[in-house]
Amino acid sequence: MPGFLKEFLNRNGTGMGLAILGLVLFWTIGLIILPQLSMLDFSFRPNLPPPEIGGPKDVYTLENYRYLVFGPEGGSQDYNTVDLRVFFRTLVAAVCVTIFNLILCYPIAYYLGQTKGNHIRIFAIMLIIPYWINEILRAFALRIIFGETGVLNTMLVGMGVWDTPFDFIRNDIALYAGLGYAYILLMIFPMYNVIESLDKNQIEAARDLGAPWWRIHWRVVIPYAKPGISSGCTMVFMLSAGALAAPQILGGPSSLWFTQLIYQQFNDNNDWPQGAAYAIVLLVTCILFVLAVMRLFKVNMGDIGK
Amino acid sequence: MSAGVGVDLENLWIRFGDFVAVRDANVNINGGDFFSFLGPSGCGKTTILRAVSGFLEPSEGNVLIGGNNMKGIGPNKRPTALIFQNLALFPLMKVWENITFSMEIKGASSAERRKRADELLEMIALPDQGDKLPSELSGGQRQRVAIARALCAEPDVLLLDEPLSALDLKLRQHMRTELREIQKRVGITFIYITHDQGEALTMSDNIAVMRAGVIDQIADGKTIYNDPATAFAASFVGENNVFRGKIKRVMGNEALIATNRSGDLVARISTANQGKMKEGDDAMMFIRPEALAIAPDGATGDHFVTARVNHEEFEGNAFNIFTEGDGGKEIKVSLPNLGQSFEDHTGQIITLEYETRNAVLVPAGELAAE
Incomplete structure (x- = not known):
């Protein structure tokens, strides 16, 4: 038995230790790893009617992955441009949402983290309470704000900023706003956690040595907050790329999100293997992308947990 | 060596709401002096230091450095450098980057900064330690790095906020001598904040004894010890x-x-x-x-x-x-x-x-x- 396991059992007692261990293993293996493995298995199989499952046609194939890149066999185009475009657009848009969120949330997190007083707790509560409202309702509320006859357009047209209503939805502004808003907390709180522990004297020392405010952030605060920034960015990127409700409700008619394609495969086409393949591609690409960016910015895996 | 730049406090009042932290302070600090503010915690000595460094605007009165009124001039524009009680070294920067941070801001090249860092490391007797992180140094070494970082900015006035309080007794006594030597060598004005009368007496040319926002006496150490002006000065300095x-x-x-x-x-x-x-x-x-x-x-x-x-x-x-x-x-x-x-x-x-x-x-x- 490895040392850490022995210590764990000693500390918690054998019975309790085994129970905790069992639950954790059930959680990770039973509820996360096995379903994902079964999805992986699905993705390599053809979509067959129930009677043929297990029959001679039920063999492993790369067809589902091939389909994403090249489209239907004998199709008119060399590549599956429609789906690929949606795929890359989703990734680029998720990156944009992440960057937009970072720029928006860093000042908030900095303010919350470096200011003392009771009002900070009130601000934090004001940030949290909107999340009691469910996602669908929040998305539709944004539709009311951004719609053609919505609050924003009525105001702007009324003030004479422009003559005809601007279509925020078709131009995806509502979608970005919705996605950005949905994950604000996941960006703010990891950064806030780190910045709160930054010694105020560090900032004053930099200032005393002649640094202007942007330099203080660039050389002192941001390097210190890096674990929080990377943790927030990773979560926002992963969740934006994997979001479904916001794109469904706030996305323009011409701008599908890749998750919507996956949903269609599973639900409308009843093609689980195809859907599983798309989902796996999205998952793996996102993980590789995040790892690459982490490497670029010299962030350790351990920092993410901070 | 130049005579150094003096610091004057004129009718300085600092209030926080109803609380008066500093009450009508008038102090003339000669250029090149080692000047200490000595008093128990909460007496307003750190508040005075923050007003000199520019982190705090006085409610009334003036801070003059080298005869120039500092009103409205931010800490990054004043000819002062502050050494914090906890030193506030940048933990993610190497020692040499810490020391030459003020040069980085002015846009000095990396080679220039390295050269200056090496000179200063030599001066504080820490040669070849430039590539370490502050966390890899001992308390006394970090202390010296903080001094080097402040001196690198070439301030006219060095402000020290109880910088020795975190060190153990032996090191503290050693650093007293060292600080005094550094001050004599660089010839700039040092303003030192402390509650430790031993530190104030051994290092200072002049001492201001403070009590509850009021300066009771300004004099050299011998005078304060032998000829106190108030009951507080008599009872606070020495037994x-x-x-x-x-x-x-x-x-x-x-x-x-x-x-x-x-x-x-x-x-x-x-x-x-x-x-x-x-x-x-x-x-x-x-x-x-x-x-x-x-x-x-x-x-x-x-x-x-x-x-x-x-x-x-x-x-x-x-x-x-x-x-x-x-x-x-x-x-x-x-x-x-x-x-x-x-x-x-x-x-x-x-x-x-x-x-x-x-x-x-x-x-x-x-x-x-x-």
């Missing part, structure tokens, strides 16, 4: 025995005091209060433990004190006798250990004597908390 009473008669620069429990005693009126004290005033007389000696039994007069011995202790360099004193406070007598034999006096009534020049009289006032 002192207090005798309360009323002035019975003023005789030039001396006075006879009717003390509460030791009869009529004679004392020297402290220089700052000469001509200001008169018959009937409440007064406090201070005598240092080392200025008291045991007198032959039965001696009486206006410089003898009789008291019952409560307990005694042997301190190594001195033999201490504690007797009943005024207002519940014990009188401490410190007899230097010169190899003589000490007899046990516990429980006996002994007579103590002192020389008039060692008994300092000041107006009655607040004493420093023990």
